[in-house]
Amino acid sequence: MPGPFTLGQIASRLGGRVAGDPQTLIRQVGSLERAGDGQITFFNSKKHQAKLGETRAAAVILAPENEQLTRLPRIVADNPYAYFARVSQLFNTAVTQALGVHSSAVVSPTVKLGKGVSIGAGCVVGDDVVIGDDSCLYPRVVLYAKSILGKRVVVHSGVVIGADGFGIASEDGRGEGPWIKIPQIGGVRIGDDVEIGANTTIDRGALDDTVIEEGVKLDNQIQIGHNCHIGAHSAIAGCAGIAGSTRIGAHCTIGGGAMIQGHITIVDHVHVSGGTAITRSILKPGTYTSLYPFDEHGAWKRSTARLRRLIRGKRDA
Amino acid sequence: MPGPFTLGQIASRLGGRVAGDPQTLIRQVGSLERAGDGQITFFNSKKHQAKLGETRAAAVILAPENEQLTRLPRIVADNPYAYFARVSQLFNTAVTQALGVHSSAVVSPTVKLGKGVSIGAGCVVGDDVVIGDDSCLYPRVVLYAKSILGKRVVVHSGVVIGADGFGIASEDGRGEGPWIKIPQIGGVRIGDDVEIGANTTIDRGALDDTVIEEGVKLDNQIQIGHNCHIGAHSAIAGCAGIAGSTRIGAHCTIGGGAMIQGHITIVDHVHVSGGTAITRSILKPGTYTSLYPFDEHGAWKRSTARLRRLIRGKRDA
Amino acid sequence: MPGPFTLGQIASRLGGRVAGDPQTLIRQVGSLERAGDGQITFFNSKKHQAKLGETRAAAVILAPENEQLTRLPRIVADNPYAYFARVSQLFNTAVTQALGVHSSAVVSPTVKLGKGVSIGAGCVVGDDVVIGDDSCLYPRVVLYAKSILGKRVVVHSGVVIGADGFGIASEDGRGEGPWIKIPQIGGVRIGDDVEIGANTTIDRGALDDTVIEEGVKLDNQIQIGHNCHIGAHSAIAGCAGIAGSTRIGAHCTIGGGAMIQGHITIVDHVHVSGGTAITRSILKPGTYTSLYPFDEHGAWKRSTARLRRLIRGKRDA
Numbered sequence: 028m029p030g031p032f033t034l035g036q037i038a039s040r041l042g043g044r045v046a047g048d049p050q051t052l053i054r055q056v057g058s059l060e061r062a063g064d065g066q067i068t069f070f071n072s073k074k075h076q077a078k079l080g081e082t083r084a085a086a087v088i089l090a091p092e093n094e095q096l097t098r099l100p101r102i103v104a105d106n107p108y109a110y111f112a113r114v115s116q117l118f119n120t121a122v123t124q125a126l127g128v129h130s131s132a133v134v135s136p137t138v139k140l141g142k143g144v145s146i147g148a149g150c151v152v153g154d155d156v157v158i159g160d161d162s163c164l165y166p167r168v169v170l171y172a173k174s175i176l177g178k179r180v181v182v183h184s185g186v187v188i189g190a191d192g193f194g195i196a197s198e199d200g201r202g203e204g205p206w207i208k209i210p211q212i213g214g215v216r217i218g219d220d221v222e223i224g225a226n227t228t229i230d231r232g233a234l235d236d237t238v239i240e241e242g243v244k245l246d247n248q249i250q251i252g253h254n255c256h257i258g259a260h261s262a263i264a265g266c267a268g269i270a271g272s273t274r275i276g277a278h279c280t281i282g283g284g285a286m287i288q289g290h291i292t293i294v295d296h297v298h299v300s301g302g303t304a305i306t307r308s309i310l311k312p313g314t315y316t317s318l319y320p321f322d323e324h325g326a327w328k329r330s331t332a333r334l335r336r337l338i339r340g341k342r343d344a
Numbered sequence: 345m346p347g348p349f350t351l352g353q354i355a356s357r358l359g360g361r362v363a364g365d366p367q368t369l370i371r372q373v374g375s376l377e378r379a380g381d382g383q384i385t386f387f388n389s390k391k392h393q394a395k396l397g398e399t400r401a402a403a404v405i406l407a408p409e410n411e412q413l414t415r416l417p418r419i420v421a422d423n424p425y426a427y428f429a430r431v432s433q434l435f436n437t438a439v440t441q442a443l444g445v446h447s448s449a450v451v452s453p454t455v456k457l458g459k460g461v462s463i464g465a466g467c468v469v470g471d472d473v474v475i476g477d478d479s480c481l482y483p484r485v486v487l488y489a490k491s492i493l494g495k496r497v498v499v500h501s502g503v504v505i506g507a508d509g510f511g512i513a514s515e516d517g518r519g520e521g522p523w524i525k526i527p528q529i530g531g532v533r534i535g536d537d538v539e540i541g542a543n544t545t546i547d548r549g550a551l552d553d554t555v556i557e558e559g560v561k562l563d564n565q566i567q568i569g570h571n572c573h574i575g576a577h578s579a580i581a582g583c584a585g586i587a588g589s590t591r592i593g594a595h596c597t598i599g600g601g602a603m604i605q606g607h608i609t610i611v612d613h614v615h616v617s618g619g620t621a622i623t624r625s626i627l628k629p630g631t632y633t634s635l636y637p638f639d640e641h642g643a644w645k646r647s648t649a650r651l652r653r654l655i656r657g658k659r660d661a
Numbered sequence: 662m663p664g665p666f667t668l669g670q671i672a673s674r675l676g677g678r679v680a681g682d683p684q685t686l687i688r689q690v691g692s693l694e695r696a697g698d699g700q701i702t703f704f705n706s707k708k709h710q711a712k713l714g715e716t717r718a719a720a721v722i723l724a725p726e727n728e729q730l731t732r733l734p735r736i737v738a739d740n741p742y743a744y745f746a747r748v749s750q751l752f753n754t755a756v757t758q759a760l761g762v763h764s765s766a767v768v769s770p771t772v773k774l775g776k777g778v779s780i781g782a783g784c785v786v787g788d789d790v791v792i793g794d795d796s797c798l799y800p801r802v803v804l805y806a807k808s809i810l811g812k813r814v815v816v817h818s819g820v821v822i823g824a825d826g827f828g829i830a831s832e833d834g835r836g837e838g839p840w841i842k843i844p845q846i847g848g849v850r851i852g853d854d855v856e857i858g859a860n861t862t863i864d865r866g867a868l869d870d871t872v873i874e875e876g877v878k879l880d881n882q883i884q885i886g887h888n889c890h891i892g893a894h895s896a897i898a899g900c901a902g903i904a905g906s907t908r909i910g911a912h913c914t915i916g917g918g919a920m921i922q923g924h925i926t927i928v929d930h931v932h933v934s935g936g937t938a939i940t941r942s943i944l945k946p947g948t949y950t951s952l953y954p955f956d957e958h959g960a961w962k963r964s965t966a967r968l969r970r971l972i973r974g975k976r977d978a
Contacts, residue, residue: 055846056846056868057868058867058868058869060869061868061869062868105834106830106831106832106833106834108830108831108834109830109831109832109833109834109841111830111843112828112829112830112841112842112843113841115843115844115846116841116842116844118844119844119846120844121842121844123805123806129767131448131765131767133446133448133465133466133483147785148767148785149466149484149767149783149785149801151464151465151466151483151484151501165803165805165824166767166785166803167466167484167783167785167801167803167821169482169483169484169501169502169542171440171482171501172440181825183821183824183825184785184803184805184821184824185502185543185803185819185821185860185862187484187500187501187502187542187543187564190482190500190501190541190542190564191498191500191539191541193541193561193563193564193581193582194429195429195561195579196423196425196426196428196429197423197425197426198423198426199423199426200422200423200425200426202597202615203577203595203596203597203613204559204560204561204576204577204578204579204594204595205559205577206559206561206577206579207426207429207430207433208429208433208438208539209428209429209432210432210433210435210436210437210438212372212373212432212436222825222842224824224825224827224862224864225803225821225824225862225864226502226543226565226819226821226860226862226882228502228541228542228543228564228565228582230541230542230564233375234373234374234375234378234379235375235377235378242838242839242840243838244827244829244838244840246827246884247821247824247827247862247864247884248543248565248860248862248882248884248902250563250564250565250582250583250600252582259838260837260838260839260840261838262829262838262840264827264904265827265862265884265886265902265904266583266884266900266902266920268565268582268583268600268601270581270582270600270618277838278837278838279837280836280837280838283884283902283904283920283922283923284902284918284920284938286583286600286601286618286619288600288618289600296837298836300641301904301920301922301938301940302920302938302940303638304601304618304619304635304636304638305638306618306619306635306637306638311640313640313641314640314641315638315639315640315641315644316638316639316641316644316645317635317636317637317638317639317644318636318644318648318938318940318951319636319938319951319952319953320648320652320940320951321937321938321939321940321949321950321951322949322950322951323945323947323948323949324934324947324948324949324950327949327950327951327952328950330652330655331952331954333655334651334655334968335954335964337654337655337971338964338967338968338971448765450763450765450782450783450800466783466801468781468782468783468800468801468818484783484801486799486800486801486818486819486859488757488799488818489757502819502860504801504817504818504819504859504860504881507799507817507818507858507859507881508815508817508856508858510858510878510880510881510898510899511746512746512878512896513740513742513743513745513746514740514742514743515740515743516740516743517739517740517742517743519914519932520894520912520913520914520930521876521877521878521893521894521895521896521911521912521914522876522894523876523878523894523896524743524746524747524750525746525750525755525856526745526746526749527749527750527752527753527754527755529689529690529749529753543819543860543882545819545858545859545860545881545882545899547858547859547881550692551690551691551692551695551696552692552694552695565860565882567880567881567882567899567900567917569899583900585882585899585900585917585918587898587899587917587935601918603900603917603918603935603936605917605935606917617958620955621918621935621936621952621953621955622955623935623936623952623954623955628957630957630958631957631958632955632956632957632958632961633955633956633958633961633962634952634953634954634955634956634961635953635961635965636953637965637969647969647972650972651968651972654971654972
């Protein structure tokens with residue numbers, strides 16, 4: 028673990044302004060509640076002002092407007108959370124796995140590995156896969172044949188990249204089974220600096236490729252269907268599902284458990300709330316929501332019955 | 345890779361009528377946008393008419409009513425998408441993994457394997473499992489003891505079949521924990537021609553078996569609870585969850601992210617929209633939906649507040 | 662497999678009262694529909710009275726008020742389902758995997774294993790992990806470094822514990838990418854008697870630990886975000902997602918597919934219906950629901966249009 032650094036050393040590396048003793052020695056980051064001796068924390072919201080008063084951290088990162096809320100040694104920065112992220116990266120490596128290919132991994136001889144790659148225990152890497160420099164597969168990742176990963180891609184355990192998309196044709200054309208399988212002959216291309224959470228799945232394309240652009244961050248248990256295209260620097264939270272052939276723009280965020288229909292387009296800078304179902308294209312940046320409000324079960328039941336009557340009554344009228 | 349075939353050879357194998365040069369040589373399938381020399385594509389919807397005009401494919405599969413929309417060599421078929429699937433199967437194998445048991449797989453000596461089975465790297469196959477002819481487990485599939493798979497079953501990476509169902513009894517009978525585990529002693533039976541997507545889970549039965557009938561197609565990250573029964577040729581899209589002891593009929597389709605409650609019955613030919621929650625039995629074929637429409641967040645917030653007032657006002661009145 | 666036992670022996674071990682021949686010999690449990698010779702079943706709901714009349718079970722467990730519904734040998738108990746669970750445990754082991762560490766598992770030399778631990782094929786157990794007595798990891802579980810599991814913890818295949826939480830800071834502070842990763846340096850602590858279903862993921866904490874208290878039961882494909890705290894004896898059904906830093910009390914139940922927002926608090930004895938989205942803290946015990954009722958698709962479409970007009974009309978008025 029690198030460090031320790033003084034507050035002054037941190038500010039000279041990362042910017043920001045020190046208030047209080049610049050010689051304060053920092054060894055690690057910590058939360059407002061639990062940070063102690065030698066630990067620096069951050070303060071981001073007035074909601075936590077009581078915690079700030081009680082923290083035993085050695086120093087705090089906060090915004091200019093909050094500078095006077097504590098007498099602790101501190102670093103004043105415009106974006107305290109981003110600053111905190113940078114400080115944590117000073118003390119902690121983002122990837123915690125040894126370099127090289129673990130002896131239990133099964134890696135095709137036709138794979139092309141960049142420099143500084145780490146492939147964990149039990150990974151399976153198929154034919155003609157390409158993995159860029161400094162990328163890391165944690166244990167038990169599967170990359171089907173021909174998947175292409177950029178540089179500094181981090182893939183967590185249980186992820187499956189390049190499995191067949193859900194491509195089936197109705198035998199009689201009426202949208203019901205029996206089904207004829209459409210061989211999935213596209214690939215998957217993943218850009219630089221993408222991170223993919225545990226047990227997420229990204230299907231190979233049916234004909235063309237599934238594409239995840241650079242800087243995309245995917246949480247756990249996300250499903251990305253075949254031929255999706257996720258734009259640069261978008262972030263998708265856990266349990267979201269993106270159906271096939273949908274195109275999501277750059278700088279979007281998709282909340283946890285959101286379901287995005289297939290064959291639609293979502294432009295750049297769109298934010299979808301958690302639990303929301305998106306059923307048609309979104310062509311205007313903004314935030315979109317579809318939640319039906321929760322309520323105590325009895326009240327919900329009455330409201331729902333009332334709602335039915337309202338709708339029916341009006342229709343009949 | 346088999347082929348090439350001429351358009352005439354394809355039509356003589358699969359039916360349909362050739363228009364234009366029957367000697368046109370085809371080596372592979374492709375999308376309207378990217379198919380090129382030696383590739384055949386399909387046209388299925390007038391929405392894509394502009395793309396049809398620009399395609400550089402060597403040939404197109406389309407319906408009789410669209411025959412005159414292009415001068416390219418073409419095959420005219422009543423169900424172009426199904427026809428395309430068949431053509432793609434001519435040029436591409438559906439299963440892309442070598443036959444036999446990979447040396448890193450852990451397979452119980454009591455397993456019964458059919459002919460032509462492929463078991464990928466890192467699979468774990470428990471005691472008394474039966475796998476029918478020509479079935480394929482991609483890397484890192486787990487089959488718990490006594491799971492029974494039919495012929496031509498394809499199981500993608502990360503799938504877990506036969507883990508314990510969620511069988512717990514409330515110690516005090518009030519529906520809260522502490523919980524007593526009910527040993528899950530049923531099995532899982534999977535019919536012929538079933539395909540199961542990456543990271544999907546199918547639990548073993550509590551007492552009797554969980555059953556997936558022939559021809560069922562399951563996408564990725566689906567959860568099938570203990571003692572479910574899924575009828576023949578039904579298809580379930582990604583992230584759907586089917587709670588325990590529910591019976592789904594034949595020829596059904598369940599959309600992505602749909603949640604189906606436990607202990608209910610859904611008859612044949614029912615179609616559930618993506619993102620829909622089904623909370624009671626469905627005894628009539630048809631399509632069912634529960635989506636609350638999404639909206640721009642501010643508009644959604646105002647609508648929802650208004651809705652609450654509407655309901656409350658009417659109730660109080 | 663232990664046993665057989667007579668009804669009398671069972672009642673003397675587990676309590677309850679025998680009606681009919683106490684010498685009736687029982688070898689196994691079974692369902693009302695399929696139990697046969699030597700099998701005991703249970704009857705819990707008048708809905709199944711017809712099945713009770715037809716059952717070929719050797720004996721039945723039922724409540725005092727139902728005692729007269731059958732002439733079969735029976736055990737009368739106040740909570741027949743919990744009693745049945747205990748009986749099943751007499752005849753069946755809850756864990757079906759051999760003790761010890763499978764030769765294909767990759768276990769760090771710094772791991773601390775309790776007595777009677779079972780680690781299945783293909784598991785990967787990282788540095789400084791602690792696993793308490795009589796715990797079982799089924800095949801292909803990954804425990805990232807420093808995860809701590811109590812006693813009698815059962816973890817099903819495909820589970821990933823301790824992967825990085827979704828901790829990213831917006832570079833420009835506007836809630837959009839590019840993103841800076843926040844190293845996830847907390848751990849995961851899991852209490853005694855917890856069971857975790859297949860392909861469930863529990864992230865390590867960002868700074869402090871993610872905590873699952875004793876007796877918690879998690880079904881398959883659940884996502885638990887970083888720094889969540891799940892109280893003792895709570896049960897969560899399949900496909901539910903709990904976003905980061907949320908605190909769920911003790912004795913709660915969360916239905917399948919429910920989505921719980923991050924950074925909120927849910928008190929003890931709260932029950933969330935399946936498919937429900939919880940978007941703010943719940944401070945009062947009870948049952949909570951947010952489902953928008955499903956309907957036949959055409960009716961749903963008309964209702965939804967009508968609903969929009971109702972809301973809009975009123976707002977404009």
